[in-house]
Amino acid sequence: MTKDRLYLFDTTLRDGAQTNGLDFSVEDKILIAGILDDLGIDYVEGGYPGANPTDDAFFKEKRTKKATFTAFGMTKRAGRSVENDPGVQALINAASDAICFVAKSWDYHVDVALGCTNEENLEGIAESVKATNAAGKVAMVDCEHFFDGYKANRAYALDCVKTAYEAGARWVILCDTNGGTLPHEITQIVEDVLTLVPGTHIGIHAHNDTEQAVANSLAAVRAGVRQIQGTLNGIGERCGNANLITLIPTLKLKEEFADQFEIGVPDEKLVELTSISRGFDELLNKAPDRHSPYVGASAFATKAGIHASAILKDPQTYEHVDPALVGNHRKVLVSNQAGMSNLIDELKRMGIVVEKSDPRLVDLLSIVKEREAHGYAYEGASASLELLARRHLGSVPEYFKIESFRVMVERRHNANGDLVTLSEAVVKIWLDGEKLMSVAEATGPVNALDLALRKDLGRLQGKIDDLELVDYKVRILNGGTDAITRVLIESRDGAGHRWFTVGVSENIVDASFQALLDSITFKLLKYS
Numbered sequence: 412m413t414k415d416r417l418y419l420f421d422t423t424l425r426d427g428a429q430t431n432g433l434d435f436s437v438e439d440k441i442l443i444a445g446i447l448d449d450l451g452i453d454y455v456e457g458g459y460p461g462a463n464p465t466d467d468a469f470f471k472e473k474r475t476k477k478a479t480f481t482a483f484g485m486t487k488r489a490g491r492s493v494e495n496d497p498g499v500q501a502l503i504n505a506a507s508d509a510i511c512f513v514a515k516s517w518d519y520h521v522d523v524a525l526g527c528t529n530e531e532n533l534e535g536i537a538e539s540v541k542a543t544n545a546a547g548k549v550a551m552v553d554c555e556h557f558f559d560g561y562k563a564n565r566a567y568a569l570d571c572v573k574t575a576y577e578a579g580a581r582w583v584i585l586c587d588t589n590g591g592t593l594p595h596e597i598t599q600i601v602e603d604v605l606t607l608v609p610g611t612h613i614g615i616h617a618h619n620d621t622e623q624a625v626a627n628s629l630a631a632v633r634a635g636v637r638q639i640q641g642t643l644n645g646i647g648e649r650c651g652n653a654n655l656i657t658l659i660p661t662l663k664l665k666e667e668f669a670d671q672f673e674i675g676v677p678d679e680k681l682v683e684l685t686s687i688s689r690g691f692d693e694l695l696n697k698a699p700d701r702h703s704p705y706v707g708a709s710a711f712a713t714k715a716g717i718h719a720s721a722i723l724k725d726p727q728t729y730e731h732v733d734p735a736l737v738g739n740h741r742k743v744l745v746s747n748q749a750g751m752s753n754l755i756d757e758l759k760r761m762g763i764v765v766e767k768s769d770p771r772l773v774d775l776l777s778i779v780k781e782r783e784a785h786g787y788a789y790e791g792a793s794a795s796l797e798l799l800a801r802r803h804l805g806s807v808p809e810y811f812k813i814e815s816f817r818v819m820v821e822r823r824h825n826a827n828g829d830l831v832t833l834s835e836a837v838v839k840i841w842l843d844g845e846k847l848m849s850v851a852e853a854t855g856p857v858n859a860l861d862l863a864l865r866k867d868l869g870r871l872q873g874k875i876d877d878l879e880l881v882d883y884k885v886r887i888l889n890g891g892t893d894a895i896t897r898v899l900i901e902s903r904d905g906a907g908h909r910w911f912t913v914g915v916s917e918n919i920v921d922a923s924f925q926a927l928l929d930s931i932t933f934k935l936l937k938y939s
């Protein structure tokens with residue numbers, strides 16, 4: 412059976428750039444466009460030429476090899492020709508293959524936001540599309556607020572779609588701009604649109620304000636549209652856009668879609684999705700969402716003992732797809748919800764081979780559960796768990812011994828008379844029979860402690876020079892000033908290894924010290 416072609420349009424660099432708190436540089440945009448192009452995305456929307464210097468610079472050259480490089484902008488303004496509209500001219504002159512115009516399709520917006528007549532808006536759509544085609548570019552029209560517009564004035568919303576299509580737009584995209592439309596409404600409205608314009612020319616652009624952007628996109632595809640717009644990791648204005656990282660595996664792995672459609676992303680690229688998604692977060696300086704469908708660190712992580720036992724018999728018992736297909740992997744966590752199956756699997760993953768009948772395993776599991784009851788959280792701190800397990804099984808050397816540490820926090824006026832807070836830490840260790848003492852200063856006490864601890868490890872110093880703390884999280888486990896504090900630290904080294912450690916204490920500095928110490932010990936044990 413021949414499959415229908417379904418086109419993917421990425422707007423990470425345009426709608427994604429409208430994410431609160433996010434700014435792309437030209438270099439970021441070049442890198443991301445390259446990733447999308449390589450992945451097999453059909454249309455890469457790079458931004459809005461004429462809107463800012465970054466986008467102007469980005470559109471000086473074509474930035475994709477295979478994908479249709481697309482510029483975004485407004486339709487012609489009322490009362491002027493396309494030739495005299497600087498916005499449209501900036502789009503025509505940009506080094507893009509296509510232009511995606513945003514056009515009002517809700518008469519209320521035409522009146523309030525544009526302040527022109529409905530007819531002038533239709534003329535703006537038609538003339539903008541014709542000018543694009545005349546310039547030899549592919550024309551597309553994003554019908555802004557299409558679903559809300561349809562509910563308010565069906566005839567006018569449909570007129571906008573028809574006008575764009577009849578003027579020669581390759582694609583007319585139905586936008587759920589405010590993101591409040593539900594899947595059953597998408598189905599009904601798209602079906603109505605497709606009585607006028609073929610689905611091979613219609614696309615969907617769904618926002619995620621009710622967390623249904625992916626569901627709405629799939630509902631539109633079921634109803635007949637053949638282009639989906641979305642972004643990497645679902646970034647975008649307000650709550651974001653449809654997440655292409657979720658849509659791509661759904662379209663390729665779920666029978667309903669895989670049997671009917673072909674997309675530009677080849678099978679061999681599917682396996683890169685996890686690293687693309689996490690690498691993209693890295694670029695945004697954001698911790699990847701552990702709970703992201705398909706690609707999150709927890710997407711195939713199993714905590715419950717009963718699940719783990721079944722998964723180890725056959726993974727399909729608790730997995731909707733094989734994690735390896737999207738470059739992710741299965742994780743059987745050890746925690747207070749774990750059984751012996753979780754523990755044995757986790758030890759295997761760590762390279763620790765123990766007989767199932769080894770009585771030390773029963774002890775180890777109860778130590779883990781007891782420590783979890785005191786506040787430790789090993790499911791998010793696998794390096795600390797590995798150290799605990801290896802210590803219990805007798806295979807962690809004592810690289811050095813802590814004699815003591817001390818941290819002082821002082822608030823005082825400096826030489827300029829400004830009030831400053833300074834922390835000083837002193838750490839004393841024993842190494843090869845010699846006592847080493849390090850002192851460090853920083854603004855915060857944990858920072859000072861970390862600096863002092865890593866300042867002089869004698870002959871071991873060279874082995875930890877590339878250790879870096881990436882993330883530090885504190886959680887107070889019960890209220891009040893005598894609460895228990897849990898500190899989770901993420902570390903990495905120059906070779907790209909990452910590991911997570913945990914410390915728990917009534918004292919935040921002590922909890923931090925435990926997690927820091929585990930981090931250094933783990934680095935010495937595994938990566939030096």
Ligand SMILES: CC(=O)SCCNC(=O)CCNC(=O)[C@H](O)C(C)(C)COP(=O)(O)OP(=O)(O)OC[C@H]1O[C@@H](n2cnc3c(N)ncnc32)[C@H](O)[C@@H]1OP(=O)(O)O
Pocket residue numbers: 426429459461462463485486487488489513514515524525526535555588648
């Ligand atoms: C639904 C979406 O996500 S649409 C994408 C929105 N993205 C952005 O706006 C990001 C980039 N935008 C910008 O940098 C600026 O808004 C610019 C450069 C495009 C325009 O800036 P300015 O000329 O200062 O206009 P401003 O932003 O204040 O207002 C938008 C203008 O566009 C007009 N307009 C809005 N949509 C359209 C449209 N589809 N067709 C024609 N004109 C439009 C508005 O009526 C308003 O005109 P007015 O200034 O005469 O009232």
Ligand SMILES: CC(=O)C(=O)O
Pocket residue numbers: 426513553554555556586587588589616618
């Ligand atoms: C065009 C667009 O981003 C929207 O309507 O949401």
